[in-house]
Amino acid sequence: MFQNDIEITPDLISRHGLKPDEYDRILHLIGRKPTLTELGIFSAMWNEHCSYKSSKKWLKTLPTKGDKVVIGPGENAGVIDIGDGDVAIFKMESHNHPSYIEPYQGATTGVGGILRDVFTMGARPIAAMNSLSFGEPDHPKTRHLVSGVVAGVGGYGNSFGVPTVGGEVRFHARYNGNCLVNAFALGIARRDGIFLSEAKGVGLPVVYLGAKTGRDGVGGATMASAEFDDTIEEKRPTVQVGDPFTEKRLLEACLELMKTGAVVAIQDMGAAGLTCSAVEMGAKGNLGIRLDLDRVPQREEDMTPYEMMLSESQERMLMVLEPSKEKEAEAVFRKWELDFAVCGETTDDLRFRIIWQGKEVADLPIKELGDEAPEYDRPWVEPKKAAPLPDDAIPAVNDVGAALVRLMGAPDQASRAWVYEQYDCLVQGNSAQIPGGDAGVVRVEGTGKALAMSADVTPRYCEADPFEGGKQAVAESWRNVTAVGGDPIALTDNLNFGNPEKPEAMGQFVRALQGIADACRALNFPIVSGNVSLYNETNGEGILPSPTIVGVGLLPDVTKMATIAFKADGDEVLLVGGHGSHLGQSIYLRDLHDREEGTPPPVDLALEKKNGDFVRGLIASGRVSTCHDLSDGGLGVALAEMAMAGQRGVRVDLGTLTPHVAVFAEDQARYLIAVKPEESAAILADAAKAGVKVERVGTVGGDAVDFGPAGKAPIADIKAAFDGWFPAFMGGKA
Amino acid sequence: MRSAVVLFPGSNRDHDMVKALHSVTGVEPTVVWHQDASLPDVDLIVLPGGFSYGDYLRCGAIAARSPAMLDVARKAKAGVRVLGVCNGFQILTEAGLLPGALMRNAHLRFVCKEVKLEVTNNDTDFTRAYAKGQVIRCPVAHHDGNYFADPETLARLEGEGRVAFRYAEGTNPNGSINDIAGILNEEGNVLGMMPHPENLIEALHGGLDGRGLFESVATSLAA
Numbered sequence: 006m007f008q009n010d011i012e013i014t015p016d017l018i019s020r021h022g023l024k025p026d027e028y029d030r031i032l033h034l035i036g037r038k039p040t041l042t043e044l045g046i047f048s049a050m051w052n053e054h055c056s057y058k059s060s061k062k063w064l065k066t067l068p069t070k071g072d073k074v075v076i077g078p079g080e081n082a083g084v085i086d087i088g089d090g091d092v093a094i095f096k097m098e099s100h101n102h103p104s105y106i107e108p109y110q111g112a113t114t115g116v117g118g119i120l121r122d123v124f125t126m127g128a129r130p131i132a133a134m135n136s137l138s139f140g141e142p143d144h145p146k147t148r149h150l151v152s153g154v155v156a157g158v159g160g161y162g163n164s165f166g167v168p169t170v171g172g173e174v175r176f177h178a179r180y181n182g183n184c185l186v187n188a189f190a191l192g193i194a195r196r197d198g199i200f201l202s203e204a205k206g207v208g209l210p211v212v213y214l215g216a217k218t219g220r221d222g223v224g225g226a227t228m229a230s231a232e233f234d235d236t237i238e239e240k241r242p243t244v245q246v247g248d249p250f251t252e253k254r255l256l257e258a259c260l261e262l263m264k265t266g267a268v269v270a271i272q273d274m275g276a277a278g279l280t281c282s283a284v285e286m287g288a289k290g291n292l293g294i295r296l297d298l299d300r301v302p303q304r305e306e307d308m309t310p311y312e313m314m315l316s317e318s319q320e321r322m323l324m325v326l327e328p329s330k331e332k333e334a335e336a337v338f339r340k341w342e343l344d345f346a347v348c349g350e351t352t353d354d355l356r357f358r359i360i361w362q363g364k365e366v367a368d369l370p371i372k373e374l375g376d377e378a379p380e381y382d383r384p385w386v387e388p389k390k391a392a393p394l395p396d397d398a399i400p401a402v403n404d405v406g407a408a409l410v411r412l413m414g415a416p417d418q419a420s421r422a423w424v425y426e427q428y429d430c431l432v433q434g435n436s437a438q439i440p441g442g443d444a445g446v447v448r449v450e451g452t453g454k455a456l457a458m459s460a461d462v463t464p465r466y467c468e469a470d471p472f473e474g475g476k477q478a479v480a481e482s483w484r485n486v487t488a489v490g491g492d493p494i495a496l497t498d499n500l501n502f503g504n505p506e507k508p509e510a511m512g513q514f515v516r517a518l519q520g521i522a523d524a525c526r527a528l529n530f531p532i533v534s535g536n537v538s539l540y541n542e543t544n545g546e547g548i549l550p551s552p553t554i555v556g557v558g559l560l561p562d563v564t565k566m567a568t569i570a571f572k573a574d575g576d577e578v579l580l581v582g583g584h585g586s587h588l589g590q591s592i593y594l595r596d597l598h599d600r601e602e603g604t605p606p607p608v609d610l611a612l613e614k615k616n617g618d619f620v621r622g623l624i625a626s627g628r629v630s631t632c633h634d635l636s637d638g639g640l641g642v643a644l645a646e647m648a649m650a651g652q653r654g655v656r657v658d659l660g661t662l663t664p665h666v667a668v669f670a671e672d673q674a675r676y677l678i679a680v681k682p683e684e685s686a687a688i689l690a691d692a693a694k695a696g697v698k699v700e701r702v703g704t705v706g707g708d709a710v711d712f713g714p715a716g717k718a719p720i721a722d723i724k725a726a727f728d729g730w731f732p733a734f735m736g737g738k739a
Numbered sequence: 740m741r742s743a744v745v746l747f748p749g750s751n752r753d754h755d756m757v758k759a760l761h762s763v764t765g766v767e768p769t770v771v772w773h774q775d776a777s778l779p780d781v782d783l784i785v786l787p788g789g790f791s792y793g794d795y796l797r798c799g800a801i802a803a804r805s806p807a808m809l810d811v812a813r814k815a816k817a818g819v820r821v822l823g824v825c826n827g828f829q830i831l832t833e834a835g836l837l838p839g840a841l842m843r844n845a846h847l848r849f850v851c852k853e854v855k856l857e858v859t860n861n862d863t864d865f866t867r868a869y870a871k872g873q874v875i876r877c878p879v880a881h882h883d884g885n886y887f888a889d890p891e892t893l894a895r896l897e898g899e900g901r902v903a904f905r906y907a908e909g910t911n912p913n914g915s916i917n918d919i920a921g922i923l924n925e926e927g928n929v930l931g932m933m934p935h936p937e938n939l940i941e942a943l944h945g946g947l948d949g950r951g952l953f954e955s956v957a958t959s960l961a962a
Binding site for chain 2: 156159160163164165166248249250251253254257341342422425426427428429430431432433434435436437448563564
């Protein structure tokens with residue numbers, strides 16, 4: 006028999022992830038000891054994952070406004086205006102902790118959760134992306150995690166029917182104990198058809214939609230708000246199980262229902278399930294909510310109110326219904342063979358009341374649970390920065406061609422085809438650019454416009470200098486959207502860091518956010534949604550600071566999109582931004598000389614904007630259709646990728662430059678473009694007029710990336726190294 | 740040409756198929772709900788790709804027993820042309836309208852990529868617009884496309900020219916026996932294929948090679 010009024014011991018409080026002072030706050034708030042169900046509800050609402058208690062103070066400092074921002078952070082996802090009455094709705098969210106414990110289910114439910122965030126607002130998802138970080142390749146867990154996470158991401162998105170059009174995969178020893186799985190989704194809606202979670206009206210039915218409630222994922226959000234140690238295997242039951250088939254039906258049913266006018270407010274059940282969704286709807290609408298748990302559809306027998314309130318069973322929604330439409334609404338859900346149950350009502354007393362077997366098992370103030378969760382100003386210290394590296398400390402190589410081949414076959418540069426071929430990137434028939442280029446591009450159905458999106462962060466830069474690293478993540482995403490011809494509009498972020506209770510880790514968070522904010526302001530690139538994942542630590546060691554950014558932009562005319570592939574022999578290759586010299590924290594140093602040293606390349610945001618605007622103008626005017634941004638591995642890696650994609654080589658003239666510096670420097674704000682020879686003089690003249698540094702670096706042709714006397718990388722060799730590594734690694738041979 | 744696309748709750752390339760049929764034939768197809776026991780009178784019935792009922796066990800096994808499929812079987816017997824793509828192909832084999840089975844891909848992973856297809860037989864209602872032996876581009880996206888049939892069935896399929904498409908130039912993505920990508924029934928009015936011609940029909944897709952299939956059906960009907 007379930008006992009709701011058991012003794013609340015310090016041990017029980019601590020097992021709910023609540024600190025003694027937080028428990029005191031609960032006692033003060035409700036004026037008595039909480040019941041067990043109430044304690045569970047507080048732990049669900051006040052954990053880091055749901056309450057953002059350590060990060061809120063800093064999140065408020067981020068730029069979130071802009072001409073095209075329709076709805077910024079605070080809703081299920083951000084909304085931007087893309088013209089013609091259309092809006093794009095997008096967000097990214099982490100599923101790091103569950104994916105490390107149970108990679109397949111952790112990843113699928115991450116994808117499922119973010120898709121639900123998007124269609125809860127009335128948008129049909131049209132694109133997905135992801136950012137995955139794993140431990141070093143030879144760590145015993147890495148293959149298992151890669152295999153499970155990739156299959157899970159694919160398993161859910163493929164069945165649901167959303168194209169996965171891009172992403173990133175990286176390896177680093179600092180992720181050995183905590184992998185990162187950040188899932189992004191974007192949907193399209195009409196501006197006058199956006200749905201929100203704010204409840205309106207007293208005495209209206211609260212309806213439960215979707216799949217039944219089971220015992221899976223109980224306490225998941227609390228688990229995700231703590232560090233890992235060696236008892237991680239015991240946490241497996243806190244991971245939810247995904248069912249994309251149900252999610253697909255839930256999508257279709259919700260969109261059909263929304264057209265009937267029956268939906269007053271709607272909220273998906275994600276972290277902390279029924280608790281979080283009900284509190285959110287009530288708190289936002291300044292209303293109370295009463296839930297009758299006996300009417301909640303249940304998958305298992307004898308579930309307690311505690312389990313029902315904390316279950317994170319997937320594919321569920323909560324809705325406030327327009328009562329006159331109840332029959333119509335129910336018919337839609339019956340057609341899609343989903344549960345539909347009126348399980349509560351809105352009230353005017355600002356209380357969150359839970360009824361079970363006729364008894365009230367919880368009665369809590371709803372605003373304090375939601376809006377007024379604890380907020381901390383965590384102490385932080387200026388994080389240690391890497392020391393600059395003197396030029397003469399950087400070794401040269403004899404043959405930059407051979408060095409380039411080695412870099413292209415290294416774990417972080419090698420082809421991700423093994424990964425992205427497991428994702429359906431074509432379903433819906435609107436994919437204009439699939440993984441392998443600078444950004445994913447998806448046409449907006451029935452129009453000639455398209456959306457470009459790119460996921461980026463360079464964690465080793467963030468570790469060496471969180472402020473510059475934060476700037477760089479935003480700049481690179483903006484650059485990638487630009488490189489396909491997109492006009493960058495806004496971004497979503499997924500801030501993955503270590504334990505915020507450690508001043509050093511908190512300092513990384515604070516400084517990275519300041520860098521992100523600076524870049525957003527300078528590039529007019531506001532943040533419209535996001536997620537914070539802290540406590541990515543195991544046995545005391547944290548991950549590299551990893552603020553993943555997904556930038557989104559609009560291509561007014563998709564036929565003018567640029568791609569990275571060289572298109573014709575004889576085209577001239579121009580380097581926008583000029584040659585670079587910065588090798589600190591480069592992959593040249595890391596992958597060829599085994600040294601992670603130096604400062605990361607500084608980001609000159611004004612230069613970034615000027616160069617990017619120039620490139621975008623060239624693409625928009627139809628003068629350039631071949632473009633690639635420079636990032637990891639600089640000029641050399643960019644040329645190799647363009648050559649492979651176009652199956653034609655390039656002859657590069659380095660003149661008097663120091664070969665390894667010119668080829669591998671990772672200076673920012675740079676792009677390669679290829680143009681018809683008769684066009685190049687005019688483009689160079691326009692660049693001079695605009696004050697943009699552009700240099701001729703070579704000519705398309707041949708079967709190698711040929712640096713003349715400095716070395717030569719045959720495309721066949723690059724391709725063998727590039728294509729070979731991932732399959733060999735997963736086959737146990739690398 | 741009048742066509743119908745059967746919609747199962749987990750179909751997800753239904754919309755792609757509707758767009759392709761509309762684009763090539765100029766006529767919007769009728770979409771039929773899987774619970775409808777009777778399909779309209781059309782010239783072509785299409786079973787689109789997706790995960791009809793979640794397909795957690797055998798792909799297409801539940802869909803094959805849906806009310807709509809019972810009518811598809813009747814109409815196929817009466818000579819109506821039926822095209823099953825990807826999950827549609829799986830449903831056709833599960834329904835017994837095509838022989839053989841589609842097993843898990845040999846490498847046990849989902850695969851989405853472009854492959855090359857040889858038009859093995861162009862003397863069919865679905866392939867007339869192509870030349871015999873022509874190699875076309877076409878994307879695949881599936882987890883269970885590894886075609887298998889017993890030696891006797893296989894010999895009949897090959898002997899009777901019922902292999903419509905074969906993976907070419909070493910691009911077999913799933914381990915299918917004899918590189919089989921698409922097969923016909925004995926009468927030639929039912930085609931099942933794993934690749935997605937509906938995803939290569941306009942400039943945005945980077946090629947038009949998939950149009951020929953729909954053009955073939957439209958031409959065959961006009962003749």
